Every structure is written in structure tokens, then in C-alpha cells.
Amino acid sequence: MTGSAIALMVFGLCVTWGGVAVCLRIAMKANNKK
Amino acid sequence: MKREQWGSRAGFILAAVGSAVGLGNIWRFPYMTYQNGGGAFLIPYLFAMLTAGIPFMIMEFSLGSKLKGAAPRVFSKLNVKLEWLGWFQVTILAVIGLYYLAVIGWTISYFKFSFTQAWGSDPNTFFFKEYLQLDGSPSKLGAIQWHIAIPMAIAWAVTFNTVFRGVKSGIEKLSKILMPVLFVMVLFLIVRISFLDGAMNGLNFMFKPDFSKLLDPKVWAAAYGQIFYSLSIGFSIMLAYSSYLPEKSDINNNAFLTVFLNCGFSLLAGIMIFGTLGYMAAAQGKEVTDVVNSGVGLAFVTLPAVINLLPAPYILGPLFFLTLLIAGMSSHISIIEAIVASLIDKFNWTRHRAAVVVCGLGVIASMMFATNGGLFLLDVVDYFINHFGILTSCFVELIIVGWIFKISDITQYANHHSEFAIGTWFIICIRFISPLVLATIIYQDLYTTITKGYGGYEMSDLMTRGWGVIVGMLVIGILINIFTRPSSYIHSEEA
Numbered sequence: 293m294t295g296s297a298i299a300l301m302v303f304g305l306c307v308t309w310g311g312v313a314v315c316l317r318i319a320m321k322a323n324n325k326k
Numbered sequence: 327m328k329r330e331q332w333g334s335r336a337g338f339i340l341a342a343v344g345s346a347v348g349l350g351n352i353w354r355f356p357y358m359t360y361q362n363g364g365g366a367f368l369i370p371y372l373f374a375m376l377t378a379g380i381p382f383m384i385m386e387f388s389l390g391s392k393l394k395g396a397a398p399r400v401f402s403k404l405n406v407k408l409e410w411l412g413w414f415q416v417t418i419l420a421v422i423g424l425y426y427l428a429v430i431g432w433t434i435s436y437f438k439f440s441f442t443q444a445w446g447s448d449p450n451t452f453f454f455k456e457y458l459q460l461d462g463s464p465s466k467l468g469a470i471q472w473h474i475a476i477p478m479a480i481a482w483a484v485t486f487n488t489v490f491r492g493v494k495s496g497i498e499k500l501s502k503i504l505m506p507v508l509f510v511m512v513l514f515l516i517v518r519i520s521f522l523d524g525a526m527n528g529l530n531f532m533f534k535p536d537f538s539k540l541l542d543p544k545v546w547a548a549a550y551g552q553i554f555y556s557l558s559i560g561f562s563i564m565l566a567y568s569s570y571l572p573e574k575s576d577i578n579n580n581a582f583l584t585v586f587l588n589c590g591f592s593l594l595a596g597i598m599i600f601g602t603l604g605y606m607a608a609a610q611g612k613e614v615t616d617v618v619n620s621g622v623g624l625a626f627v628t629l630p631a632v633i634n635l636l637p638a639p640y641i642l643g644p645l646f647f648l649t650l651l652i653a654g655m656s657s658h659i660s661i662i663e664a665i666v667a668s669l670i671d672k673f674n675w676t677r678h679r680a681a682v683v684v685c686g687l688g689v690i691a692s693m694m695f696a697t698n699g700g701l702f703l704l705d706v707v708d709y710f711i712n713h714f715g716i717l718t719s720c721f722v723e724l725i726i727v728g729w730i731f732k733i734s735d736i737t738q739y740a741n742h743h744s745e746f747a748i749g750t751w752f753i754i755c756i757r758f759i760s761p762l763v764l765a766t767i768i769y770q771d772l773y774t775t776i777t778k779g780y781g782g783y784e785m786s787d788l789m790t791r792g793w794g795v796i797v798g799m800l801v802i803g804i805l806i807n808i809f810t811r812p813s814s815y816i817h818s819e820e821a
Contacts, residue, residue: 293526297533300365301597307372308590315583319335319576322745 327674329394330493331572337498338575339583340505342567344656345558346588347508349429349625352653355552356596357620360532362548363539370540370549375589378763379553381755382720383581384748385727386559388740390568391577396667397562398806399813400569404731406812411722413803415562416668418715421795422561423661423688425704427485428695429622430654431478432457433647436626440633440643449630457626461698464706464787468698475696479689481655486685488659489666492677493570497663501656508652511645512594518642519601528604531614532596547770550763555712557588558660560720566664578744599624606632622701625650662688672813702783703791709780710792713771715799721764728757 293301332338359367393400398412435457439445445452454460462468488496519525539545558564568577600614606628607614619628633643662684669680695704727733733753741747779788 293530294534296535297365297530300368300535301529301533301593304365304368304372304593305590308586308593311586312583312590315579315586318579318745319583322576322579 330570330677332570333494333498335575335580337494337502338567338571339580339587341497341501341656341660342558342564342580342584343587343591344501344505345563345567345660346556346584346657347505347591347653348556348558348657349426349650349654350552350556351588351592352595352599352650353621353624355556355592356532356599357618357624358548358552359596360600360618362545363536363542364531365533366535366537366539367545367549370546371552372589374546374550374553374763375585377755378550378760379557379559379585379589380582381752382554382559382724382760383557383564383585384578384740384752385736385756386564387568387571387577387581388736389727390565391571391575391743392736392739394569395671395813396566396569396664398668399671400565401726402813404726407807408726409812410800410803410807411719411726412562412668412813413806414799415560415719416665417799417802418561418711418719419563419661419665420688421707421711421715421799423658423665424692425695425707426654426658426661427478427481427688427692428474428700428704429625430481430651430658431474431696432626433651433654434477434480435474436630437644437647437651440630440647441640443630443634443639443643445630447634449634450627452630453626458701459698460701462702463699464703464783464791466699467694467703470693470696471698471700472696474700475693478692478696481658482685482689482692484655485659485662486681489662489685490678490681493663497659500659504652504656508649508656509591509594511649511652512591512598515642515645515649516594516598516601519598519605522601522605522636524604524606524608525601526604527608528600528602528614529597531604531618532600543766544770547763547767551717551767554717554720554764556592557585558657560723561716562664562668563660566667567660569667574743576744577740578746578748602632603628606635609635668813672810702787705781706783706787706791707795710788710796713775714768714796717764717768717771721761721768724756724761724764728753728761733757 332341359371389400393403395403396412397415398409401412402409458474459471488500490496554560603617604614607617610617617628629646633639633646636642665684666677666680669675669684670677694700727736733756737748737752779785780792
């Protein structure tokens with residue numbers, strides 16, 4: 293795979309699955325506050 | 327009658343993701359990426375996710391949760407004269423529910439075939455000639471093929487059993503099992519495939535960027551289109567699902583999570599599919615461009631051909647089709663649930679009665695897709711429903727909520743119930759960006775279809791099976807709106 297192809301694949305995965313991780317962290321923090 | 331509720335937040339999210347993640351994530355997204363600039367396509371796609379997918383999801387979760395109803399009741403509560411839009415969305419679901427089930431039926435058959443690779447060495451001839459026995463046209467359907475009808479009936483039985491049991495004991499319970507299984511299976515397949523020769527070359531074809539495509543408006547339209555098609559937004563499902571949220575449930579974070587999970591799954595599916603195509607190209611000594619495919623052709627012709635070449639095909643083959651089956655079933659269940667919820671809201675039926683009526687009529691009506699000409703009919707109806715039904719419904723919903731009613735009420739409601747707040751970004755996306763992009767896509771599609779037709783079908787077929795279906799759905803919605811008591815008047819005290 294070329295470097296740019298790898299970079300874009302990683303970028304896509306980071307945005308989506310990173311987004312999932314951030315949302316879960318926010319939800320867990322809110323849950324702990326309750 | 328008290329409205330049913332989700333038993334847990336995880337249950338709701340998994341059910342919503344199960345609805346959004348469907349066959350399109352697996353057989354449409356990878357091809358769209360490859361065709362529209364490779365890795366560069368991810369830039370408009372992720373931009374569309376942030377400016378159209380997430381705001382629309384927040385809007386639907388807020389409306390469903392606040393007004394406690396499926397689409398007809400939600401729009402009827404906004405204004406009794408708008409109930410037709412709800413029923414238009416429900417009729418879109420009804421039609422999709424019929425033909426989507428046919429594809430699930432084929433997948434069940436292929437799951438069985440995959441243990442022995444019953445399609446032989448020529449999967450193309452096997453699928454079209456032996457399995458579908460394709461003949462006729464969208465208007466000349468021929469006889470029912472019982473070897474297709476039986477798996478379709480099995481799929482209907484699964485949907486019926488789930489919807490009949492209700493939100494918590496049926497849909498939530500099943501989603502909590504199926505969604506984790508689906509993600510684990512896709513991850514397993516990705517890991518296994520990445521060790522095969524040529525897999526990385528396949529991924530290179532999918533992600534190799536062509537940044538010049540970013541200047542092409544059609545690529546941006548394709549990215550927005552993919553987001554609208556794949557998130558189950560704009561046709562009642564998310565309204566119905568969020569209407570079962572308990573009071574004080576989060577809106578914004580749940581919407582972000584659902585959309586991120588759906589788009590993240592699409593990327594994983596793309597890696598799985600293109601890794602597999604890369605292996606196939608290497609094994610046959612061809613270029614990836616020669617084997618790449620999408621839709622029905624990818625699932626039932628290309629995948630069987632790859633499975634023939636894979637090591638341990640009796641394990642990897644069934645896994646591939648089980649992945650498709652789970653993705654398809656969870657979406658079909660959500661389609662039928664949204665129809666059932668609308669009937670319960672409108673006619674105050676019991677869930678059991680609504681499920682029996684919808685699935686009973688559904689199993690009979692869907693048999694038109696189990697005929698010799700079923701694939702032709704499916705192709706025409708699917709094109710018109712996707713390009714004009716869903717997109718028009720999304721557009722009208724955005725105009726109504728963004729311009730006719732106070733969007734600030736929705737922002738306020740969502741923020742009041744959520745773990746983090748949204749603001750101007752949401753309003754700009756709902757009022758300006760999404761409607762503008764949708765209007766452009768609808769205009770483009772309308773122009774192309776009117777001037778060039780579709781798929782080489784005869785104009786009479788397009789008029790009756792395409793435009794006719796869209797107009798028929800609209801007329802049904804308007805007639806229900808005019809001649810029946812508004813959904814919002816029936817048991818409105820529940821809300």
C-alpha cells in the first residue's frame with residue numbers, strides 16, 4: 293500500500309472509531325456523576 | 327396503553343446501529359469509495375457525516391423522544407395537516423421491507439450453498455440462470471420460485487418473532503446479541519484476509535487517493551447520498567426507535583455514537599471487501615479493477631467466486647454470508663418495527679395484532695420478488711425509492727422542521743437532555759447545508775432519469791413500477807391524512 297493510502301485509511305478509522313471512543317468516555321463520565 | 331421503552335441505553339444504541347448498518351454498508355460504501363477518488367472520498371464522506379448525518383440523527387432522536395411516536399404521529403403533532411408525510415415515510419418503509427426481504431432470502435440460500443460452494447465454478451451463471459431463473463421484465467414477473475420463496479418466508483418468521491415480542495424482549499435482546507457478533511465476525515475476517523496474498527494491493531486500490539476528484543461536485547453529492555441512504559434517517563425508523571427512549575435519555579451523544587459506529591463499520595466493511603477482491607485479483611492474475619463489483623453482483627457473483635479460491639472456504643464462506651445476513655436482518659426488523667409502531671399509534675392496535683397484520687400481508691406481497699422477473703422489479707423499485715422517495719422525504723422533513731417550525735425548540739430539548747450541548751453548527755446544517763445538498767442531488771437524479779431513463783428499462787415499466795410507486799405512496803399518505811382521525815388525537819395523553 294502507498295503511504296497516502298495508508299494515511300487516509302488510518303485517518304478514516306481514527307475519526308470514526310476515535311469518535312466512538314470519545315462518545316463512550318463522555319457517557320461513562322456522565323454515568324459516574326449520577 | 328403505556329408506551330414500551332428500551333431496557334437500557336446500550337440496547338437502544340445497538341438497535342439503532344443494527345438498523346443503520348445494513349447491506350449498503352457492505353456492498354455499496356466500498357465501491358462508492360473506490361469509484362469517487364479512493365481515500366480522498368473519505369474527506370467529503372466524513373464532512374457529510376458531520377454536516378448532514380449527525381445533525382439529522384439528532385433532529386430525529388429529539389422529535390421521536392419528545393413527541394413519543396413514529397413518523398405519522400410526530401408530524402401530526404407538529405401540525406395535523408402534515409400527517410401525510412409520516413404515512414409517506416411509512417409506505418416507503420413498506421415497499422423497502424418487501425424487496426429488502428427478497429435479498430435476505432437469497433442470502434439465506436447462499437449461506438447454505440457456501441458450506442459446499444454449491445454455485446460451482448461459474449457463480450454468475452449459477453446466480454442468474456439456475457438460482458433466480460431470471461426472465462421477463464419488471465412487468466412480466468412469471469411464476470413464483472419456491473426455492474427463493476421458502477428462505478424469504480424463514481426471514482419473515484424471524485422478523486415477525488422479534489417484532490411480536492416487543493421492543494425490550496424482542497428487538498433489544500436480539501440486537502445485543504447480533505451486533506457484537508457482527509462486529510467480531512467482520513474483525514475476524516479482516517485479520518484473516520489481510521494475511522492473504524494481494525489483500526494489501528486491494529486495499530491500496532480502495533484507499534489510493536485521487537485528490538482531483540475533490541473538485542468534482544458529483545463526488546460530494548455521492549458522499550452526501552451515501553450518508554443519507556445508510557443511516558436509516560428520513561423514513562420513520564429513527565423516529566420510532568427514539569420514541570421508546572425513557573424520559574431524560576441522552577440525545578446528542580447517542581446520535582453521535584450511532585453515526586460514528588455506522589460509518590466506522592462501513593470502513594471496516596470496505597477493508598474486508600477490498601482485501602478480499604485484492605486476493606481474488608492476485609489469485610487469478612488480474613488487476614483489482616477487473617474484479618471490482620458492487621451490490622447484488624458483489625454479494626452473489628463476486629463473493630462466491632472469491633470463496634472458491636479461499637483457504638477453508640467451508641468456514642470463511644458461511645462467515646461472509648452470515649455477516650450479510652445479520653446486517654440485513656437487523657435492518658429489516660427495524661423497518662417492520664417502524665410500520666408496526668405507526669399502526670399502533672394510529673389505530674390503537676395491540677402490538678401482536680399489528681405485527682400479525684404487517685408480517686402476514688408482507689409475506690404475501692413480497693412473493694412478487696420471488697418470481698422470474700423479481701430482480702428486474704427490485705432494481706426499478708429500489709432505484710426510485712432511494713433516489714426520489716427517501717431523498718425527497720428527507721428534504722421535506724428538513725424544510726418543515728428547519729424552516730416552518732422553531733428549530734431552536736429542538737436544540738433546546740436536545741441540549742436539556744444531553745451530556746453535551748449543540749448550537750449554531752446544528753442549526754446551520756439543518757436549515758442550510760443539508761437541504762441545499764439534497765435539493766442538488768434530487769435535481770441531478772431527476773434530470774438524469776427524465777432525460778436518460780434508467781437501466782435500459784422500457785418507459786412503461788419506469789412509469790408504472792417507478793414513478794407510479796412514488797406517486798401511489800404520496801396519494802396513500804394524503805388520503806389517510808384527509809379521511810382518518812389524526813394520529814396525534816389518539817391516546818395523546820401517553821406523550
